[in-house]
Amino acid sequence: MAGQLDQTIKYYTLEKIQKHNHSKSTWVVLYRKVYDLTKVSEEHPGGEEVLREQAGADATENFEDVGHFTDTGEMKLNIIGDLHSAVTRLTCHNTE
Numbered sequence: 001m002a003g004q005l006d007q008t009i010k011y012y013t014l015e016k017i018q019k020h021n022h023s024k025s026t027w028v029v030l031y032r033k034v035y036d037l038t039k040v041s042e043e044h045p046g047g048e049e050v051l052r053e054q055a056g057a058d059a060t061e062n063f064e065d066v067g068h069f070t071d072t073g074e075m076k077l078n079i080i081g082d083l084h085s086a087v088t089r090l091t092c093h094n095t096e
């Protein structure tokens, strides 16, 4: 139903995501999806280091800046949930 969160999707707040900013747990947000890159970061063609720098945050802008916004290559991606924020709720009440 419009304005409600989908019960089947796990939502993470940025506060929670920010804790996964190290090599033992490397999460990034891309296009409001939360990716656990811990096991695949060493397969990243652009290197582990950049992923580690972006870990725990929304990396969408930097991801696009690099120019690989559609091609995710061979990496097996693990989407663990969606970004949960107040903004998501506000957009549900758009009066236009």
Ligand code: HEM
Residues within 6 Å of the ligand: 028, 030, 035, 044, 045, 046, 047, 050, 051, 054, 059, 062, 063, 066, 067, 068, 071, 072, 073, 074, 075, 077
């Ligand atoms: C799910 C996350 C990601 C996937 C699957 C992914 C995948 C890839 C792939 C397939 C390439 C090589 C081909 C290409 O250049 O398009 C690449 C290169 C690269 N990626 Fe990512 N990437 C991810 C996230 C990021 C993030 C968050 C950054 C941070 C800025 C980043 C920075 C780079 C850089 C700097 C290169 C090298 C570009 C070059 O040498 O021209 N990537 N990535």
